[in-house]
Amino acid sequence: MHIVDGALSNPVVIGGAVAAAGGIALGLKTLDLDRFPTAGVLSASFFVASLIHVPIGPSSVHLILNGLAGLLLGWAAFPALFVGLLLQAVFFGFGGLTVLGVNALNIALPAVLAWLLFGRLIGRGSPVQGAVWGGLGGAFAIAGTTAMVAAALALSGEAFLPAAKLVFFAHIPVMAIEAVLTGFAVLLARKVKPELFVRGIAA
Amino acid sequence: MKRLLLIAALASAPLPAAAHKVIAGVFPSGDAIEGELGFSNGDMAADAEVIVTGPDGTELGRTRTDSDGFFTYVPTTPVAHSFHANLGAGHVAEVTMPAEDVARILGAAPPAAPAPAAPGEAPSPTGSALGAAERQAIAEAVRDEVRPLRREIAAYREHNDLQSILGGIGYIVGLFGLGFYLAARRKLAG
Numbered sequence: 001m002h003i004v005d006g007a008l009s010n011p012v013v014i015g016g017a018v019a020a021a022g023g024i025a026l027g028l029k030t031l032d033l034d035r036f037p038t039a040g041v042l043s044a045s046f047f048v049a050s051l052i053h054v055p056i057g058p059s060s061v062h063l064i065l066n067g068l069a070g071l072l073l074g075w076a077a078f079p080a081l082f083v084g085l086l087l088q089a090v091f092f093g094f095g096g097l098t099v100l101g102v103n104a105l106n107i108a109l110p111a112v113l114a115w116l117l118f119g120r121l122i123g124r125g126s127p128v129q130g131a132v133w134g135g136l137g138g139a140f141a142i143a144g145t146t147a148m149v150a151a152a153l154a155l156s157g158e159a160f161l162p163a164a165k166l167v168f169f170a171h172i173p174v175m176a177i178e179a180v181l182t183g184f185a186v187l188l189a190r191k192v193k194p195e196l197f198v199r200g201i202a203a
Numbered sequence: 204m205k206r207l208l209l210i211a212a213l214a215s216a217p218l219p220a221a222a223h224k225v226i227a228g229v230f231p232s233g234d235a236i237e238g239e240l241g242f243s244n245g246d247m248a249a250d251a252e253v254i255v256t257g258p259d260g261t262e263l264g265r266t267r268t269d270s271d272g273f274f275t276y277v278p279t280t281p282v283a284h285s286f287h288a289n290l291g292a293g294h295v296a297e298v299t300m301p302a303e304d305v306a307r308i309l310g311a312a313p314p315a316a317p318a319p320a321a322p323g324e325a326p327s328p329t330g331s332a333l334g335a336a337e338r339q340a341i342a343e344a345v346r347d348e349v350r351p352l353r354r355e356i357a358a359y360r361e362h363n364d365l366q367s368i369l370g371g372i373g374y375i376v377g378l379f380g381l382g383f384y385l386a387a388r389r390k391l392a393g
Contacts, residue, residue, distance in 0.1 A: 007295040033386045040379030044372050051368065083378060087371040 002088070002103055003149060005096030009156040016152065017101025020082065023108055027078035035073065038196070039080040042069040046084035050094065064174065067141030068182045070111025071119055071134060072189075072196065077111045078104070102152055110144025127190035131183040138182025139175040146171050226357050227296035229286055231308045232346060233339070234277060239354070240288055240296050241272045251288050258283045258302075281306035 008016075031039060042065075049063040070077045082104045088094040095103045118137035122130040150164030189196050229238035240251055249270045255263045263284065268274040278284055284305055288296045 004295055007289075031382070031386070033383070033390055036379055036383040036386055040375060040383075043379065044375045047371050047375060048368060083375060087374055091367045091371045 002085075002095030003099050003106070003152060005098050007156065008099060008102060008152060012152055012155045013099055013102055016099070016103075016105045020078070020101035020104040020108070023075070023078035023105065023112070024082055027073075027075040027080075027108075030074060031076040031079060035076055039073055039076050042072060042077075043080040043084045045069075046081055047087055050088060051092075062174075063178060063181070064107065064142060064145065065178065065181070066107045066111040066145060067114050067138030067178055068134075068185055070108070070113075070115040070141055071122060071137050071182065071186065073111075074115045074119065075112055077115070078108045081108045081111065106145055106148040106152060110141045110148060113144055114138070114141040122186055122190075123194075127187055127194075130190045131187035134186030135179040135183030139179040142171055142175045142178055143168070227286065227288070227298040228353070228357060229284075229298050229300045230353070231300075231304055232275065233342065234308060235275045236278055236284060236286075236300055236305070236308065237273065237275050238286055238298065239272050240268055240274070240290070242290075251290055253286050253288045256285045256287060258285070278305050278308060281309050 046065050046069055049065040052063055066077070066081060069080055073080055082100075085095065085100060085104050085107065089097055089100060114137040117140065118133045121133040122137070124130065146167040147164065149167050154164075226241050227238065229236055231237075238253070240253070249268060249272060251268045251272075253266050253268065253274050253276070255265065255276055257263050257280070263278075263280070264276065266274045266276045268288075274286075276284070276286070281302060282305065283299055283302045285297065285299045290296060
């Protein structure tokens with residue numbers, strides 16, 4: 001999911017960085033005192049989630065958890081995920097510093113989109129209904145990220161459809177796992193701390 | 204639907220999905236450059252095309268990796284060799300061998316060539332003067348012995364230990380704590 005240094009053409013890298021900076025600025029504006037701890041916790045979970053490898057067949061996949069971050073934070077997911085990505089790049093060498101903007105955009109924008117689409121629905125109805133929407137949102141964010149990665153590669157000259165298919169199919173297991181995880185996280189939060197999502201709608 | 208799922212499962216199975224960290228290494232091997240390509244989860248890049256370029260970007264040649272991710276390339280000019288491979292889905296491997304290492308390989312190559320011409324005088328009982336063929340055999344044996352170690356070191360370097368994970372979390376806590384403090388100060392002032 002992390003694109004590495006040197007895989008993308010310069011216009012894509014610069015465009016991604018500019019767009020990511022815009023998203024981060026927007027996110028910081030919405031990040032008020034009450035949501036700072038949430039953002040920190042989700043940033044830390046995102047940072048660690050990529051290290052948890054789930055073996056599937058001969059390969060293994062890792063969690064991303066961008067859907068959960070988006071659903072809980074809205075635009076504030078941008079700075080939270082950016083911090084996680086930055087530290088992953090510095091500590092583990094995932095991705096790289098020059099492509100940080102593109103990676104942040106690829107991971108945070110689908111998260112925000114998931115929030116725009118499903119954020120309202122999660123706070124409504126019974127907790128179980130909210131959890132189902134949350135699961136859908138989690139899977140949607142991963143699917144969106146695979147599409148963004150494929151698009152970034154396509155803009156750099158790789159054929160879009162093969163690249164998109166490759167990334168998308170490889171992440172089907174992740175989508176399933178994240179859907180379940182996000183669903184349960186939403187279910188728990190709805191039961192224990194329902195105002196988490198009510199405020200998310202107001203913001 | 205079932206068939207679609209099966210196709211999806213088959214398509215997703217052999218992909219190094221999460222192996223987003225590419226490992227690439229090159230080292231001198233007799234008169235050739237030997238290298239390996241793989242992912243940090245242990246999957247090797249089989250049958251990948253490696254493009255060899257000089258320092259000015261001109262293409263010097265191409266080679267392919269075998270099923271274990273190994274490739275060899277015989278250099279002809281003593282310049283820095285860059286090995287570039289696109290493993291798909293944003294995985295790009297790039298590794299360079301500096302000019303002096305290439306020059307050493309090229310310097311080592313000529314003495315090995317005339318060795319078969321003078322085999323009669325080579326086996327001397329003193330042991331200190333080894334024949335070129337023997338030296339070659341020893342070098343080969345040492346290389347084979349060292350190869351697993353090399354791979355282990357590369358894997359170890361990719362290993363994420365608890366300290367760096369905790370360090371990263373510490374940074375996050377500190378950063379968001381600072382943000383929280385700034386936000387709180389703004390709120391109190393306002």
